[in-house]
Amino acid sequence: MNPQIDYEAVFQALPGMVALLAPDLVYADANEDFQRLAGRTREQLVGRYIFDVFPENPNDPAAAGIQETQASMLRVVATAERDTMALLRYDIEDPERPGLWQEHYWSPVNAPVLGPDGQVVLILHRVEEITELLRARGGQAGGDGAQVLEAELYTRSRELQEVNERLRQAHAREREVALALQEAMLPAPSPVGHHQAAVRYQPATTSLNVCGDWYDLADLPGDSIAVAVGDVVGHGLTAAGVMGQLRSALSAACRVADGPARALEALGLYARFVTGAESTTAVTAFIDWDHHTIAYSSAGHPPPALLHPDGTVTFLDQATDPPLGARPEHIPRPQARTPFAEGATLVLYTDGLIERRHEDIDTGLARLADSLTHHRHTSPETLADDLLADLLPPTGNTDDIALVVIRL
Known part of the structure; x- marks a missing residue:
């Protein structure tokens, strides 16, 4: 019989300092040893930004603890790989005596905790305090031993800082290249006749890499267009390259298929032969102004929102299939059709607009519906900006966002 394991109790009982942080570097939890050795209660930690809880010693102009710790954690978020830091001096303010800073030396390791989609949902921050060990070794080395060890530590810290700066520059260059590639593959949409449309692409602010979100609009025979958005799993140049292939394939398929479901079927068959395309989500809608109808099909993607002239919102979720x-x-994908009134607005988006960690997706959809209703009288360009302003968290979006707004 398999034992029932209380993982919360296991986490709290772990020997040594262990904390969990969200990708925006806000504490999600900390075990008992972390609370005890750091001199902070769980209430003083959870929900707070790490460097608000542990600011840098203002009396030490050479302190680099924040820079090095932040760089390590952001590397974990960007690469989904474990990052072991060099020995680090990071003084802590005495919680009982504000203004009194206590010297501490730490050996930190940051490791990713991945969600079902392969993205980092938590950072596991394990720290060993070695202050007493260094002091003991300094005593064994003689009267000046502690000062010698501290000098060596600072030298190594400066070397690590230089390495971190080179890594930061390399990541920044990769981001610039990926963004340029993404912009080249996501041009401004071609005119859709006399119909108003707006598009937005908003890169994540907390990641060193871009992701694989895309949008596309394609003219169809008659007074019709096809509109699509999609999201490739992963980050960086690889995801951007996969995105470009899938976007082009879907754009071509929409121009020859007899409906959005058949277009997604063709894309799915093509994606089987594209490395990195697995689990991509996409939604496609064919808008027919002659008959005032929208035909749509979704491959595991959040549902498009149809804003009616009276301010009510309908989510187009009647033709959803796996990614x-x-x-x-291969199985034929479902397709649904819905009428629309002149003056309605169709909104397609990727999950970064509505999804938040530790929050049900229905909450994000309700937030989107409320924003659409509130701004229903604005133009597509203004509405696109209003949606981003209303729905993105104050700390910035942790995932890329593609957004298309069309006045029907």
């Missing part, structure tokens, strides 16, 4: 490559065999 690309989720099934071992």
Whole structure:
């Protein structure tokens, strides 16, 4: 019989200092040893930004603890790989005596905790305090031993800082290249006749890399267009390259398929032969102004929102299927059709607009509906900006966002 394991109790009982942080570097939890050795209660930690809880010693002009710790944690978020830091001096203010800073030396390791989509949902921050060990070694080395060890530590810290700066510059260059590639593959949409449309692409602010979100608009025969958004799993140049292939394939498929479902079927077959395309989500809608209808199909993507002239919002969720490559065999995808009134607005988006960690998706959808209703009288360009302003958290978006707004 398998034992029932209380993982919360296990976490609290772990020997040594262990904390969990969200990708925006806000504490999610800390075990008992972390609370005890850091001199902070759980209430003083959870929900707070790490460097608000542990600011740098203002009396030490050479302190680099924040820079090095932040760089390590952001590397974990960006690469989804463990990052072991060099020995680090990071003084802590005595909670009982404000203004009194206590010298501490730490050996930190930051490791990713991945969600079902392979993205980092938490940073596991394990720290060993070695202050007493260094002092003991300094005593064994003679009267000046502690000063010698501290000098060596600072030298290593400066060397690590230089390495971190080179890594930061390399990541920044990769981000610039990826963004340039993404912009080249996501041009401004071609005119859609006399119909108003707006698009936005908003890169994540807390990641060193871009992701694989895309949008596309394609003219169809008659007074019709196809509009699509999609999201490739992963980050960086690889995801941007996969995005470009899938966007082009879907754009071509929409121009020859007899409906959005058939277009997504063609994309799904193509995606089987594109490395990195697994689990991509996408939604496609064919807008027919002659008959005032929208035909749509979704491959595991959040539902488009239809804002009616009276301010009510309908989510187009009646033709949803698994993401690309989720099934071992090809199965026809579902398709649904809905009418629209002149003056309605169709909004397609990627999950970064509505999803928040530790929050049900229905909450994000309700927030989107409220914002659409509130701004229903604005133009598509203004509405696109208003949606981003209303829905993005104050600390910035942790995932890329593609957004398309079309006045029907």
